[in-house]
Amino acid sequence: MPQLHPRQLLLLSLFAGLLTMALKTLAWYLTGSVGFLSDAMESLVNVAGAGFALWMVTIASRPADAGHPFGHSKAEYFSAAFEGGMIFAAAIAIFVTAAERLLNPQAITALGLGTFLTVLASVINLAIGLLLIRAGKQYQSPALEGDGKHLLTDVWTTAGVVIGVTLAAISGLSWLDAAVAMLVALHILREGAGILAKAINGLMDKALPEPQVQQLTELLAHISADYLATPNTGLNLPDASQVSFINLRTRAAATQAFAQADLQVPGHWTVAQAHQLADIAEQQLAELGVQLTLHIEPRSSTVAQSCD
Known part of the structure; x- marks a missing residue:
């Protein structure tokens, strides 16, 4: 049928x-x-x-x-x-x-x-x-x-x-x-x-199911790791944890799914470098039917809960 x-x-x-x-x-x-x-x-x-x-x-x-x-x-x-x-x-x-x-x-x-x-x-x-x-x-x-x-x-x-x-x-x-x-x-x-x-x-904008949230968390961690492992993108960072997706929030609206997160990058990165990583993350989540919105911020000494 x-x-x-x-x-x-x-x-x-x-x-x-x-x-x-x-x-x-x-x-x-x-x-x-x-x-x-x-x-x-x-x-x-x-x-x-x-x-x-x-x-x-x-x-x-x-x-x-x-x-x-x-x-x-x-x-x-x-x-x-x-x-x-x-x-x-x-x-x-x-x-x-x-x-x-x-x-x-x-x-x-x-x-x-x-x-x-x-x-x-x-x-x-x-x-x-x-x-x-x-x-x-x-x-x-x-x-x-x-x-x-x-x-x-x-x-x-x-x-x-x-x-x-x-x-x-x-x-x-x-x-x-x-x-x-x-x-x-x-x-x-x-x-x-x-x-x-x-x-x-x-x-009331209920969050996505926990297994799906966990899947998104793991995917974002892989995206940042793969990006840093690519030649000329890692910029010789001594610690890969300097790039991370944090504060992941999700919501479901019937057939649509939305996610928001903060993307922390080293302070010396250019806007173009951070934007490139953000585009990769948004495109990969879009393939899963999730519309991702990212806020890019320079990494500081402030400790935040990571998606990793």
Whole structure:
């Protein structure tokens, strides 16, 4: 299968969401089960979330401009926040509907066909969810990964609904149907809280993962060592530690990664010499997808924490 772009993946998710919502709504219509209704309402959240995510990914892909010199990548976090909010709204609606059905139980009909349609919808969600999570990790996209995880949560939710509704139909205890719907609401509330927390954390400029920071630290150390080992660049320094990258700071902005550091060089170096080393470091980190900004300063007796 050819590799799909994030926008294409979200279009696929949106189409799958519309299809599964139709299947689950039909299952609710045929059976009258409030459990199936709760599952259909979560699919409505999937559709709204995929549509909003598509919009935000489109905005995030825009190049940097005068008003947004660091790009628009953080727009993806609004997608996760929106989906989390939609989940909360759906949970409240499910609670209200389930409470009314708990007070006025109704028999479940056409269980076999309704269950088949719901399971078919769940299989579609499983396939699309796994695809989105894999692509989300590949593209470092919170919108894709969040949408994929929500679809997998929907799969487990559907499994619980099918079991509960089946038990209610077999036992004749119609209140079990409403109880299952309430459990679904609690489950998706928990998922919504996790999605919101991740979105808020992303908007606060969280540092890159520790393994990636360690990789950058080691790479910067190698860059300075290789530069000094090259003829006519080391300038016969008695101690290679006189050149170092210090005070490394990183941040993630959805699909983009940024790093800042200080480059300490001997005081007798020219601007051109220091700038050459800075260019090498920035180019090599750019190949890893990290935008590096360096501040060049002459080395003094001040002791600073090194990246080496």
